Amino acid sequence: MSALPYTIEELITVALAKSFKDGEVGFTGLATGGAAALYITGIPLAAMELARQTHAPNLTILLAGWSINPDFSEIRNLPSAEFDSGLQNLPCEAQMESYPGPYAVRRGDVDFGFGSGVQVDRAGNINSTCIGDYRKPKVRLVGSILLPEHMTCFRREYIMMPHHEVRSFVERVDYVSGVGYPGGEAGRQALGLTIGGPEWIVTPKCIFEFDRVGGRARLRSIHPGIGPDDVRRSTGFAIETDGIPTTEAPTAEELAILRRKVDPHHALIPHGGE
Amino acid sequence: MSALPYTIEELITVALAKSFKDGEVGFTGLATGGAAALYITGIPLAAMELARQTHAPNLTILLAGWSINPDFSEIRNLPSAEFDSGLQNLPCEAQMESYPGPYAVRRGDVDFGFGSGVQVDRAGNINSTCIGDYRKPKVRLVGSILLPEHMTCFRREYIMMPHHEVRSFVERVDYVSGVGYPGGEAGRQALGLTIGGPEWIVTPKCIFEFDRVGGRARLRSIHPGIGPDDVRRSTGFAIETDGIPTTEAPTAEELAILRRKVDPHHALIPHGGE
Amino acid sequence: MGRTSKIASLQEAAAIVRDGQRLALGGFAIYQRPMAFVRELVRQGRRDLTIVGVVNAIEADLLIGAGCVSRIETSYVGLEKFGLARNFRRAAEAGTLDTVDYPELIAWDRFRASQEGLPFWTCTFLGGSGIVEYNKDIVPFDCPVTGRKLWAVPPAAPDVVVVHAVMGDEYGNVAFHNRKMLPQSVDITHTRSCDTIIVTVEKIVSGKEMKRRPDLVEIPALRTTYIVEAPFGAHPTSLLGIYDCDDDAFLDYAAASATPETFGTYLKRTVHTPGDHAGYLAELGVERLLALRNVELPA
């Protein structure tokens, strides 16, 4: 990777940014600590801001769900806590002071969100609740949190997986915290779900998209420098790697805007080059 | 009446005050103009404050539903508007700034309220919606407003009728804006109503209470100086006037507290004597 | 690429309301009503509107008197201390207006149902009322948990919501009073219940100025369709802390609405002849507007 003039995080950031349309509303939580924070918060914020500064000036950022269009160009580090004065005093356009707040999440106000879990399966279900049987779990995790809403009330979800490993990419999750495409779009309809569902699964190795008829994850692109075998070996469900394009490299101009205007203090993601 | 050392409003105020228990929560709207304002706002406020200053120091006043325990000892006139700066700046303990507010009306937080209408019937139903057939009304009035909630979510309701006339006291209201005791308490249960209902009907001539088994208004007391015939002739449904006691006259001490401490500037009700 | 301005003229904004739509007008009773917008709707001759509201007053009565409304769903139509809403009353009695009654809190909850994307709001206390006797949009059902008798109340489902507020920016961020009262609370709920939101404001300020108090921005730009500058846009109703109710104008209205004829003359004088909101304000005159204004020492 070191041969590339950009980091994998920059690659993903640019790919995400290009997928956002002008006028959309994007929601991201404030995760803290290491790779999770990078994939759930840093990359999404950088991607949304890059979109705002290029083709999507009317995109709305919902940071931690409640700080609307925050201005983080001056910060040196992401705040480490959601509900402390630091984030309260981060300049922004509007704040949610009470629930339910100034956007109507269950009317479909949120176009896309970013979520993660310890497991994702081929149907795009994600799990943040437990490993093993729910009633007698091998490992009990934090719970579903907002994932049910991410996967059914938002219009689409980017599943962000900081570790692409067989144990995380499974045939069937042990618990469905957020529901994907079981049975495809018809399956979601039958479950009473009218909008939403996973759009991509983003990993350090590749990007998945979904066959919405069959309800199966399939590769959309493999990152530069990553071999198809590596991707197959890291994924616990069968995938086709033939003919999958390489994730489009960011242009020099995109990188320049990202590094100089979006994240000048490297507070959001690691940067390469220069 | 002029022979009495108190006004009819003072008489009613004291009778009401005595019926409130310590710790209860009373709700009254802010009506404006003449007799309606007196019966729906002035008398209730005076009665609740008298109770607070005598046997019920923990009684809570909800003025206009949103100003909690207002201090009106300094005002010369009741504010004429609910949502202007005047009432916003009236000293109080708490204010409701948004709906649903700081008390849980549908959990039963409100012990009693005061309501009125153009018609009340023998079952205690009240009507503020129309005269004649609802679908082709002879007179269309303002609508049900909060009366449905008064008569079903509050634990009891004092129906305040500033005019005691045959046309207002009818056998059956033309429209049930607030439901009384049709079929008695059993009737209310069958309608799915678990709490509440009319307690008294208060008029310039008398006070009604309810036979809760039969679901019928009956006289509780007739005001001093009013003849039983007068009450019967003014009431459009049959009532028994034999053996009905006279409404208890206020004591000198009660009148003194009412006039000097509760309403020193005669902002709430007309006062007699002195 | 630059960010899109959502500034529109009153004419442009009113033009997106179509005949036959469901319209919710912000404010509560005789407070903070988007009256400049209402007058523009009358000028544009909109017809067959359904007004969906909580507690309605002059904003509804004026539209009814101008022949714009065929149906109203609310808990109250009246002018409070200024008396009955006579156009409303006449139309209801004549059978030209379909009146659909709701209890006050439930009328409010219907907007919450729309905000929450719920197919209905659950009500426990309607048994025996005229509401359920005559309002067939309310569906009785048995509680799936307790078996108790319940009623499913339909969402407000407005097609267009219009509110009048103090200030906003060109992108459509709109701030509300720090100390709110219920009219402001109604507005906030209204603007979350619908995807076409028009906000008229006393003043459009810069985005930078708005960013000083992001905690007071209750309508974020993402929810706003149009923002319209309409100073004294609530007149003759009050705007809390900005200007008082114009009692004389209300008395004039109440008297003029006594008959269809006198009300026609009133509409001609106050709505059509002035031609637009600027003309309306000019007609009122500087002295009168300034007398209604609230002033306080800058913080």
Place this chain on the structure above:
Amino acid sequence: MGRTSKIASLQEAAAIVRDGQRLALGGFAIYQRPMAFVRELVRQGRRDLTIVGVVNAIEADLLIGAGCVSRIETSYVGLEKFGLARNFRRAAEAGTLDTVDYPELIAWDRFRASQEGLPFWTCTFLGGSGIVEYNKDIVPFDCPVTGRKLWAVPPAAPDVVVVHAVMGDEYGNVAFHNRKMLPQSVDITHTRSCDTIIVTVEKIVSGKEMKRRPDLVEIPALRTTYIVEAPFGAHPTSLLGIYDCDDDAFLDYAAASATPETFGTYLKRTVHTPGDHAGYLAELGVERLLALRNVELPA
């Protein structure tokens, strides 16, 4: 007759919680938790509690680790940046804790259902989730209006609610921050969902002082059962604008909860040995508390 004071000691207030009750503890995640109250419950050896919450953290994990809890209904139990809630995890894996999962917004709506006196809250989006697969308290039903598949979610129905706030008066009027964040919003909803409300506050002030900002009183006296003065009562969690999160204390907690044995030692050291909240604060020491304190220039 004088008005009744609702002031109680922490011991008196905690004593009204009975074994087996449903308890909701204010705050959100690792923010503004009524920790002084929680520690007193541990001292009193309460058992078999059900914690009902929205997003839970140390307040739940501590009670679980102390053996006070047999069931928890929530969307999350964890320590955010301080890691997993290890007592919770251990108890869930051992089968000694009944875990009942809800989505985050629905966990919040359950308190709204209690506030509104509704027999259930309607949810539209649970199909296919583990939530409905395993949580049998959620009842599927067909929409009485549209026929659409829906779920009836049970109200939170807490028996006792405890929140920690900045200030209140002896009658139980409690004020909240002018600029709120979601932990304050949770507290406000919690205190309207139940009829037994205990509020611990940093300081009890005079009723006269409280009357200066009636608009900030979100818990009126009528809803308060007990008010308890407990300075730094949220420690080690933060109280917005008053003191910061004590990161060292959290790291100590996280490390101590690694095993039942080390956690037993931790409870002895921080809960039982200090004897009461004053002892707990004395143990922390003046220097540490003042270092956590926020100060700003008086207005």
